[in-house]
Amino acid sequence: MTRSTRLQQTMPKPKKPQSLLRDDFSFPTFSGLPKEPEKELNLKYHDACLFKFKPKKHWCFLGEIVDSVGLERVTLRVKDKDGQIGTIRLYTDDGGKALDPRIEKGHTVAVLYGEQHCFTDMSVGIRVEDASNIKIIPCSLEQLLKASDDMAVLREGQPTQCGSCGKADCKALVGVQWFTTRRWEKFQECFSF
Numbered sequence: 001m002t003r004s005t006r007l008q009q010t011m012p013k014p015k016k017p018q019s020l021l022r023d024d025f026s027f028p029t030f031s032g033l034p035k036e037p038e039k040e041l042n043l044k045y046h047d048a049c050l051f052k053f054k055p056k057k058h059w060c061f062l063g064e065i066v067d068s069v070g071l072e073r074v075t076l077r078v079k080d081k082d083g084q085i086g087t088i089r090l091y092t093d094d095g096g097k098a099l100d101p102r103i104e105k106g107h108t109v110a111v112l113y114g115e116q117h118c119f120t121d122m123s124v125g126i127r128v129e130d131a132s133n134i135k136i137i138p139c140s141l142e143q144l145l146k147a148s149d150d151m152a153v154l155r156e157g158q159p160t161q162c163g164s165c166g167k168a169d170c171k172a173l174v175g176v177q178w179f180t181t182r183r184w185e186k187f188q189e190c191f192s193f
């Protein structure tokens with residue numbers, strides 16, 4: 001068995017450094033996610049207080065759905081910003097049934113506060129235990145990143161229409177606004193979708 005293979009192809013390089021979703025600290029790839037703090041505490045992401053670990057900043061994994069392979073539990077094969085494929089599996093009460101109708105290959109999955117987990121099949125990924133930490137955005141990761149780039153250029157106010165497709169209700173534009181209307185540097189309480 002092999003670990004997830006790194007694809008030759010990677011997502012386009014950032015055009016503008018201030019494009020929010022290109023920031024690998026707040027929007028890490030599979031390999032950039034903090035490890036499960038019980039195993040290896042990463043003080044950039046977690047605080048230890050008494051016997052609990054708490055996020056000390058906001059972060060969100062973003063990836064593109066390549067395949068859906070779960071039977072009892074929703075299990076997604078997902079390609080991250082670096083082109084690495086990993087696994088996202090739902091351990092919520094319903095095993096992800098509520099999410100199921102929204103799953104579509106090529107669309108983007110976002111997971112808040114994900115921790116890097118090594119599954120028994122040796123694939124790297126994220127265990128999702130809270131349904132409010134995961135959502136599917138109905139556009140490709142590339143479209144979402146592009147919308148984030150456009151937002152960075154148009155710093156003054158929110159654009160009323162998408163710079164790429166011209167639509168006001170563009171899915172990528174609506175999707176990226178959830179992120180750009182929040183402050184990612186300052187942590188008080190966890191976000192949820």
Ligand SMILES: [Zn+2]
Nearest residue numbers: 162164165170
């Ligand atoms: Zn658009």
